[in-house]
Amino acid sequence: MIASAVEFLRLLSRRPVGLAGFIGVVAFALMAYVAPLFVPLLTDPNIREVYQSPSFAHPLGTDFQGRDVLNQIVYGGRDILTVGFLAAAFSTLLAVSLGGLAATVGGRLDTVILAITDVALTIPQLILLIVVAAIVRPSGFLVLAVILALLQWPSLLRQVRAQVLSLKERDWVEAARSLDLGLFHIIFREMLPNMRSYIAIHFILAMTQAIYAQAGIIFLGLVPLSGQNWGIMLYFANSQGAIFFRDSFWYILSPILAIALFQLSLVSLASALEDIFNPRLRSA
């Protein structure tokens, strides 16, 4: 386990972009989950320091109530990251189990699952998500994550299915089948271990989609607003017209950069992983 982690870091260190992505993801995770343990949340308004530019006391400036923006960025990551992670976990689980089932069983079940996937893929997901959010008003982490997952599994399922279909033809799977080891054994012992890297990459990409959709519906004000969160910062900036204020530049830029940099880190990490695990693409 440790040896493979060291090997992984060694391979990653040869890819500057991937390494930067990895460091970015770790840094954002530390900031969102560990930093709040050491830094107190500052909520007291300070009317004399509204919309200040970055300074030593406020590295990212202050907001419309004179509060420190960096402090809000530190506290605003946890909810976004948690929901993104959970949504990606749910949709990956759904896609891997249904996609694996469709490809291994084949026949009519495959046709049905694939037809449902195609249909779900064609309905504009963000529009459906907005309508669902308007009706359900998701207030908890879990509800929001489940809704996001329910809308984003289809593209992943197609890819998992294609991957399983190609694995199915390999010798060792053929051997397991001829030994009559059962569907359960074939899926969990033969196929899944060979798809770990593939699933990890798609998990990361699913997370970027979940964060995109999540930030989008929070920005539109469709999720009951509570606590600190990058999306909520953007919602306030937009709904209060702060975006048209020349002074509020740093306040709005901070959450935009936080979301964009985190997404960029995830995508860079995912493409480096693809490069490491899929040497065929590593062409000269």
Add this chain to the structure above:
Amino acid sequence: MTVTAAQARLRPTFNARRYLGATWRHPVARALAKAVLTVWAATTITFFLIRLMPGSPVDIKIDELINTSNGGLTYDEARTIASSLFAINLDAPLHEQYFSFLFNVARGDLGNSFLSQGTPVLSIIMGVLPWTLFAVGSGLLLAFVSGVGLGLVAAYRRNSLFDHVVNSLASIVTSVPNFLVALLIVLIFGVQMRLIPIAAMRGSYTPGVEIGFNLTFVLDVLFHASLPITVFFLTSIGHWVLSMRSATMAALDEDYVTAARARGLTDGRITTAYVGRNAVLPLVTQFAIAAGYVVGGAVIIETIFVYQGVGLKLYNAVFQRDYPVMQGIVLLTTAAVVTANLIADLLYTRLDPRIGRAGGAGG
């Protein structure tokens, strides 16, 4: 074609399953069936969302009617009004409500808007949908054409400076959420640098401009649509560059390219007819999925730029709890994406001669 006696004996008189299977394997029939299935699914999902969700819109509307009338309405009266508003007979069993709803949708009757009483949802949406389709369509097409071109050139000049620059820029623009790009444009070019008159660019055209096919109107429409188009273009071009680049690199290794070179064909002909055509094929099928994705993103982009399209309409409908409009938007945007899908499928069968032949022989 003459049929021999032996063949005639082997041919079954009528076999429904076989007949359906043959139809399913025919690409055009299959694409049509998929289109109908998708629109039906979208209809069904929205119907059950509105009728069955805990605290469903129908219940909320009934409560709202009772509250706003200050006791002037009894529960049953409010229920009757809600029933006519949603164009659903609430007393009928659920499956009957569902089938009459489906029947209405099939006739093009999507009910009336809650807010502007008596205005059909269909005409409301039809007034805004073309603007969105125009902006999304232009942005996507521009991105597709230039992305495919850049990807092709990048693959030919693998590992050159051009390739590295195009590749990294494409990776960056694909990973940044499109509405953040829209916000950045407003923030940097609109507010800080004052290069773009964002306030004047709101709406889909300037009020007072004579509507019609004249130069002023066309230019005005382009002026108002330019920011959404720019965002759709910037945020979807990266995907096409990256896909086309890897598809071209794969095609360049194919034997038929070597064979074409050996036959002494010109480089230009090899690039367009042999490499480009084969590399672009899989991208055509992705186009429809991209269209769905971009139409979804349009909700947030249109809200930011205050562009009077279907996205801004949905945003307003959500906050005014105008459920029939929301429902209609889900249906019609799905129908629009399905149509794009259908065109892509048909185009694909035209571009790839193998599909048509294999499909025709099925059964």
